[in-house]
Amino acid sequence: MVNFAALGKAGTPFQVRIERGKIKEFAAATRSENPAYWADEHPVIPPTFLTTQMFWQEWAGQDASPWQAVEFDQRRGMHAEQEYVFHGPPPRAGTTLTARSRITEIYTKQGRRGGTLTFASMVTEFRDESGRLVAEAKLTGVETAQVPGEGV
Numbered sequence: 001m002v003n004f005a006a007l008g009k010a011g012t013p014f015q016v017r018i019e020r021g022k023i024k025e026f027a028a029a030t031r032s033e034n035p036a037y038w039a040d041e042h043p044v045i046p047p048t049f050l051t052t053q054m055f056w057q058e059w060a061g062q063d064a065s066p067w068q069a070v071e072f073d074q075r076r077g078m079h080a081e082q083e084y085v086f087h088g089p090p091p092r093a094g095t096t097l098t099a100r101s102r103i104t105e106i107y108t109k110q111g112r113r114g115g116t117l118t119f120a121s122m123v124t125e126f127r128d129e130s131g132r133l134v135a136e137a138k139l140t141g142v143e144t145a146q147v148p149g150e151g152v
Contacts, residue, residue: 002106002118002143006069010102014060016053016126018045020093026052042092047084050137053099053124066103070120072143080119081140087133097126097134104138115145 020042026049027037037043058065091097105121119142126135 001071001073002120003069003071004106006066006071006103006120007106008103009066009069010100011066012061012063013098013100014064016097016099018091018093018095018097022052023049023093040092042094044090044092047086047090048082050084050124050126050135051082053126053137065101065122067101067122067139067141070103070106070122070141072118072120072141073147075147076144078142078144079139080142081138083138083140085136085138087135091126091128091134095128097128099124099126101125105140111145117145118143 023037023043023045026046027034030046030048032046034046037046054065062068101122101124103120104123105119108116108118111117119140121138121140124137124139125133126137128134
């Protein structure tokens with residue numbers, strides 16, 4: 001059962017060090033040939049690079065991610081959407097950001113095939129050394145009313 005009390009819960013801030021090698025690894029994994037990721041000494045991050053913050057949260061400790069507080073049943077949960085917003089140029093290698101995640105939405109709606117769908121969103125804000133908001137990553141997950149294949 002989804003925990004609606006998780007709405008507004010925030011994780012502890014954690015550091016995100018943007019490293020040149022990690023940008024190149026990410027570009028290679030996504031098969032990008034964009035020279036902006038390869039040639040520069042301080043390359044800009046690919047737009048979806050911020051997805052890797054989920055790993056940083058794990059390394060930062062359990063308190064960094066409030067997502068577990070939503071209590072989705074993973075047998076019925078799915079990743080529904082991912083969105084990135086940059087408030088200026090994307091960060092470059094050599095930058096250290098402070099990130100903090102917060103549960104921003106939890107709501108239900110009726111599914112087309114019957115059954116209730118529960119949605120939850122988590123926004124992670126990325127701030128530079130001066131505290132300026134650089135980027136936001138929004139993750140939306142959905143939980144179905146039944147485990148797929150059961151009750152069909």
